[in-house]
Amino acid sequence: xxxxxxWFEGIPFPSADYSPELLREVQESFLVKDxxxxxxxxxxxxxxxxxxxxxxxxxxxxxxxxxxxxxxDRSPWVETKTGYELLKEKEGPRLISSHLxxxxxxxxxxxxxxxxxxxxxxxxxxxxxxYFFWRxxxxxxxxxxxxxxxEWFIQGNMPFGSWFDHTRGWMSxxxxxxxxxxxxxEMKWDTRSTVEKICQFLGKKLEPEExxxxxxxxxxxxxxxxxxxxxxLLKGQYLEENGHLLRKGMTGDWKNYFTVxxxxxxxxxxREKMADLPQELFPWE
Ligand code: PPS
Numbered sequence: 001x002x003x004x005x006x007w008f009e010g011i012p013f014p015s016a017d018y019s020p021e022l023l024r025e026v027q028e029s030f031l032v033k034d035x036x037x038x039x040x041x042x043x044x045x046x047x048x049x050x051x052x053x054x055x056x057x058x059x060x061x062x063x064x065x066x067x068x069x070x071x072x073d074r075s076p077w078v079e080t081k082t083g084y085e086l087l088k089e090k091e092g093p094r095l096i097s098s099h100l101x102x103x104x105x106x107x108x109x110x111x112x113x114x115x116x117x118x119x120x121x122x123x124x125x126x127x128x129x130x131y132f133f134w135r136x137x138x139x140x141x142x143x144x145x146x147x148x149x150x151e152w153f154i155q156g157n158m159p160f161g162s163w164f165d166h167t168r169g170w171m172s173x174x175x176x177x178x179x180x181x182x183x184x185x186e187m188k189w190d191t192r193s194t195v196e197k198i199c200q201f202l203g204k205k206l207e208p209e210e211x212x213x214x215x216x217x218x219x220x221x222x223x224x225x226x227x228x229x230x231x232x233l234l235k236g237q238y239l240e241e242n243g244h245l246l247r248k249g250m251t252g253d254w255k256n257y258f259t260v261x262x263x264x265x266x267x268x269x270x271r272e273k274m275a276d277l278p279q280e281l282f283p284w285e
Pocket of ligand 1 (some may be wrong): 004041043044045046048049053075085125128129130185219220221245246247248249250
């Protein structure tokens with residue numbers, strides 16, 4: 001299982017719980033229902049924070065659910081073998097997580113009324129977060145150095161492929177009424193307003209004390225202590241002992257790691273790849 005990618009349609013996937021056959025089946029046959037809510041991100045963009053927040057919105061701020069069921073069972077990953085099996089059995093409205101690029105997503109979604117939240121994060125911070133996480137993961141090809149990972153990131157040779165392609169692909173959906181774009185940065189800088197925005201999108205009404213409880217129980221510190229959400233259950237089989245999902249949880253950490261040359265290369269690439277999209281979609285400095 002270690003040190004490898006599974007390749008499908010030119011995109012590298014982790015080796016544990018993924019297969020080309022299943023990825024094809026998910027794309028062709030998984031049935032998205034109108035009442036489903038889909039949480040979509042490029043890896044390391046704050047996916048688990050979004051999942052925790054939405055679970056707490058569903059439970060009206062009551063932390064019992066997030067403290068008693070692993071996060072990947074509450075909102076299973078449609079592209080993994082385990083998640084796919086779980087989702088097929090689930091009754092009623094489902095929460096569904098995914099890192100899939102748009103071209104590999106279940107086709108049924110595009111004919112459904114299911115709501116999707118797409119969370120985007122400064123790719124420089126995605127890069128740093130990914131570097132530390134993948135180095136401690138046992139189910140992907142591990143980067144040996146920051147320099148090497150920089151090359152992989154630029155070329156899109158990393159789990160789920162190119163950040164630029166992934167983001168461009170999903171952003172094409174941004175004007176649809178069942179599609180909400182959020183950023184990690186706005187979530188961090190004004191968490192309360194962002195949670196209110198999610199509630200409004202999902203048609204959920206929370207009392208002030210329920211909203212306060214959502215904010216408290218999805219905070220970095222509380223999530224870091226919650227064994228159902230902090231990936232500590234993955235240590236041993238999937239993660240090294242030094243692997244942490246909740247590492248720093250901040251914006252702009254890339255400034256501590258990029259060289260001037262890397263920052264310039266990245267800026268140039270970002271301009272080339274993303275210039276035609278409205279820049280307010282990317283509200284980082
Ligand atoms: S994964 O493995 O792709 O699903 O990872 P993902 O959850 O997308 O991203 C992990 C980063 O999200 C940060 N995180 C949070 N930030 C703020 N508040 C909360 N509650 C929170 N939960 C997770 C986590 O710390 C990772 O970012 P870095 O920069 O590595 O700290």
